[in-house]
Amino acid sequence: MLRFSRWYHFVPKRRRALFLTLLLLAVAGIAYAAATMNVISENGVVRATPDSLGKAIGTIKYGTPVSVVSQNGDWYQVSISNTSGWMHKSTLTAKQVLMKSGTSDAQTAASSGENQNAAFGFTKEVEGQYKQKNPNLRFDQVNRMEQYKIDDETKREFLNNGNLSLGKGGAQ
CATH class of the missing domain: 2.30.30.40 (SH3 Domains)
Structure with missing residues (x-):
């Protein structure tokens, strides 16, 4: 057997x-x-x-x-x-991140800002459509706001002064 x-x-x-x-x-x-x-x-x-x-x-x-x-x-x-x-x-x-400039891969690679915006559903195409539908909106002000950087200590101070807590939400 x-x-x-x-x-x-x-x-x-x-x-x-x-x-x-x-x-x-x-x-x-x-x-x-x-x-x-x-x-x-x-x-x-x-x-x-x-x-x-x-x-x-x-x-x-x-x-x-x-x-x-x-x-x-x-x-x-x-x-x-x-x-x-x-x-x-x-x-x-x-996923692999494409970074080489001067190659055919470079034209298909998105910038870090584009990747972050796409993660939140706001790509260059969506922005273009939104601008067409809303020509009177001040996108220059939105662009300025995107440049603001607030350090962690200022954020902590703001939370403490307002008796706020972060909780477990998805906002960062």
């Missing part, structure tokens, strides 16, 4: 070794792909804690791949060059 528990004895050693090698490479490739993400923010802020007002410990440039260590809600703990910190999911993507 043939025992199925020892099926591997009937497979030649070379085939067995090839199969195990391919299986190991496939598993390693999946693990690597799942654990690597790319920054889609112009300067992705890395924070000490998974909180939008956590202390900023550094920034990572657009397109830089990072290793994902763990996840806490909408926050990923990332590691790069022996440094670890937290980044919000809106600043990362599992």
